Amino acid sequence: MTPVGTELSDRVLGGWLGRIAGNMLGKPVEQGDHWTRDRIDRYLRRTAALPLTDYLPGPADSDQGEGDEFALRPEWRQCVRGRIHGSCRDDDVDYAILGLDLLETHGFGFSTEQVGDLWLLRLPYLQTFTAERAAYRNLANGIKPLLTATYDNPYQEWIGALIRADIYGWTCPGMPRRAASLARRDAVLSHTGNGVYGAMWAAALVSAAFTATTVRQALDTALTVIPASSRLARTVRRVLTLHETRMTWEDTLSTVSEETSGLGWIHTIPNAAVLTAGLLYGDGDFTRTITLTVRGGLDTDSNGATAGSVAGVLCGAGAVPAQWKDPLEDTVRSAVFGFDGVRISELAARTVALAEAGAGTAAVPS
Template identity: 25%
Template sequence: MLSTSRLSLIIACFTVFFACKSPTAEEATTPTYTAGQEIKMDKNILLDKIKGGWAGQVIGCTYGGPTEFRFNGTMIGDEVPIPWDGEQMLWWYENAPGLYDDVYMDLTFVDIFEKHGIDAPDSLHALAFAKAEYQLWHANQAARYNILQGMMPPASGFWKNNPHADDIDFQIEADFAGLMSPGMINAAALVGDRIGHIMNYGDGVYGGVYVAGMYALAFVHNDMEYVVEEALKAVPKESEFHQCIADVIRWHRQYPDDWKQTWFEVQKKWSNDKGCPDGVFKAFNIDAKINAAYIVIGLLYGNGDYGKTIDISTRCGLDSDCNPANAAGILGTMIGYSQIPDYWKQGLDKVEDMDFKYTSMSLNKVYEIGMDHALQMVERNGGKVEGDEVTILYQVPETLPLEVAFEGLYPTKRGNIFKNLDLDNPEVKFAAEGKGLVITGYAGKDAGLPDAELVLDVYVDNQVVERVKMPTGFQNRKHEVFWNYDLTETAHEVKLVLIHIPKGYSIHVQEYITYSGVQPPKRTY
């Protein structure tokens, strides 16, 4: 006869199997949970799902690593091979650990929660992120510069202070917020809304909140279509982010067997980048909403198949490591670590005890920490942890307030400057027209010289509008030379004048982008 404890273990194992097995479209069910409804879950199942989410990020990120931003404005054709074997993860860990920026960025926030509690103030997260040793780009780097200059969140992510506010940055590093909030989408959204404003605003924050929401729902639902649609309720319908993802859902219904047709529809309507100075009028696009569309295309057309989900999200192109990382993490949370196919877990055992670069955390460590944070969040939100059973109080999504970045602004021109400002050439002038202006460029120095902070004044129509500090160090650099979205809608004379620059240093002024308050007419042919 089986002992009571042994019988309980067997029942728990069967429960894990049936709860975590990847559902087909026919097997998926639409739940009817109500706000505050109790959902009971064995701790083993909860841990399995948390592990599936964290491991999934690494798997998806590794698979898409070789193609990241190599296919911009085009999908990755079926004929293009993407390698996968038991050595891939170890190779990237050892040779190009910066690939996992979306994971070690997550871990910065996880570490602050671990050291200072889950009520740790945003300022601690912001300072840890700004002073970390890893390299950053786009909204993250613009926010880092702001914070190091004394501008704290939410101002550090506000679009008038951060021209990358709509970029993907928080979207790729928001997984932790969902993984610590099983079945509690509003708890995930609250964490995401707070931390997302360190580096983003508007659609950039919504991208992270949406990803975190899908993670939170994936703990308790096995219907991916439901998860994709339900999580979107946290995002205001008036936002372009919501409209873009709603379009993907609609096109999936219209073309249920053709992800490439949906990709083309996304490309036709949502491929223009408005804010990011690196993407305006270029094929490069790191905007949150179009890359989120590629996550969702993978999740919907993958039909619960792990490899298919990852491959489709990757082959959509653009940020083709971060997008499948999110998709693989969300599906991994739904089915659990134990049900991720062995083919996709091959090589995982070689890296699970290795700390991510710039951190003191490995996957095995974050599995445990993530479990602890999830249990704390369950109790914090009215649930219970009793023995081996966790009782979650289910949350129905509440919609965040509307935020719109770059509202009423339309890019009109990308012009060349390409001048080096130094001791011999301390000034550059050019004409620009519009109510918004961004100037791209960076500070540089001759080999062997120490880093320094260079200074210039920006004049618009013979008036100094900003004194700009340009560090030469990559870690604390200013991502763009200058931006201003509050000019008058007219022609302007712009002048950059060096104030402080030692010999051997220079500021490389590259391009300018102008914005109008009047939307240009659309071409009709």
């Protein structure tokens, strides 16, 4: 069990480090329709990396031929153990940075329209994907929110809004409803239904991790900010129940995978199940949490990032094991204009300043 942190600054830095490390861990196998849970574990056995306690090992040369079943994503050379020098650029980190810039620019009273304006100003179109790209295109064509989320956008309940939510939890420590309200205002630019609920849930989960004594307590708190009848809430509760019965992690994921089949590997619902299972069976241990989450498959880098954020907030940066944080070299690559090469410690310090300023403001409108 990783010790629970105490200092706000250390825990916010832990959240940033955890998000980036979890993202980097999952990035080489981010292709859920190919890198299934079974294939990930077979790769780890092939490379003598089970139990997984560090970044993924690099492949044997024979594993990277065209069509090879163990071929990693093209970015693997910057994301495997022994070859990491600072973080790779990735949208799972770009949106956390963009959210920080949003709050610094417009404060906690920002509007959905201002989120869209900042995307157009700071974020390259080709670094957006699925629902975010559809919303970006709609914005560029003069369509206003909330139509940006619904016009010609088949990805409305996919995971994109969830990966944008951590900054609202970090800046609202111990205020999960406020964090969820901010995340909702951001999410509706590009998502609807469970896509929005996923963002609200994730923001509340990160916020609750600052004051919860256990992962389960944080998960229970996060469920209170979304409709109990939503499929997201029902799926998360299903994982909680299976865990309570002492079902194994593998059997829990197999059971929920069958129940959510057909939704696709980037949909919010099955990914929330993988994330919930990783947090529960990780049981507060940073390394076990992010490695189980990534081994769960689907959108591995996004799930690893959110699991790392929650685990990092729970334990604080000082307790994040060195093998995860040292290779990051306190440096972030980013496509967000003006932020490439920024220090992780600087991002954390700016986040703490917002959290401290926000603590003295009135509750924001939903």
